[in-house]
Amino acid sequence: MQIEVFLNEEKVQADIHPDMMLLDFLRSMNLKSMKRGCDTGNCGLCTVWVDGKPVLSCGVPAARVQGAHITTLEGVQKEAEEFSQFLAAEGADQCGFCSPGLIMNVLALKKENPHPTEEEMKEYLAGNLCRCTGYQGQYRALARYFELEEVQ
Numbered sequence: 406m407q408i409e410v411f412l413n414e415e416k417v418q419a420d421i422h423p424d425m426m427l428l429d430f431l432r433s434m435n436l437k438s439m440k441r442g443c444d445t446g447n448c449g450l451c452t453v454w455v456d457g458k459p460v461l462s463c464g465v466p467a468a469r470v471q472g473a474h475i476t477t478l479e480g481v482q483k484e485a486e487e488f489s490q491f492l493a494a495e496g497a498d499q500c501g502f503c504s505p506g507l508i509m510n511v512l513a514l515k516k517e518n519p520h521p522t523e524e525e526m527k528e529y530l531a532g533n534l535c536r537c538t539g540y541q542g543q544y545r546a547l548a549r550y551f552e553l554e555e556v557q
Contacts, residue, residue, distance in 0.1 A: 410474070412431075427455075436479055445463070446464040449503070450505070454474075458513070488512065491547075495546040503533060
């Protein structure tokens, strides 16, 4: 089966298996930022943008993105590096395994709602699981990034 997508702003055509998931397609294109964490859409490690909206690529058949604009962390490196400085400053970037999915969601939130409340921020990022940090460092980094008052 043939699909055509815009992958990080480049037009790409590829042959895929009809049952191939978007995560596997992207990794076959040598993009490695999205991780396979759960295969059930519960951890957020495989987050990418499809037409500007965050999706969990482990739960989307690649055939469903025909003609779509797909953005991975590799496609937003400048913005990702900016936010990662906030993570590092708050000690919230420990093993880094969850960081790509978290960063993709943070950048999507900023595009959708550049001035979120603390509650909106936490709700938007609820699906990003981290096994290392306990989330407080991440929330402090988010608060500074969005210039909110210190998160308790």
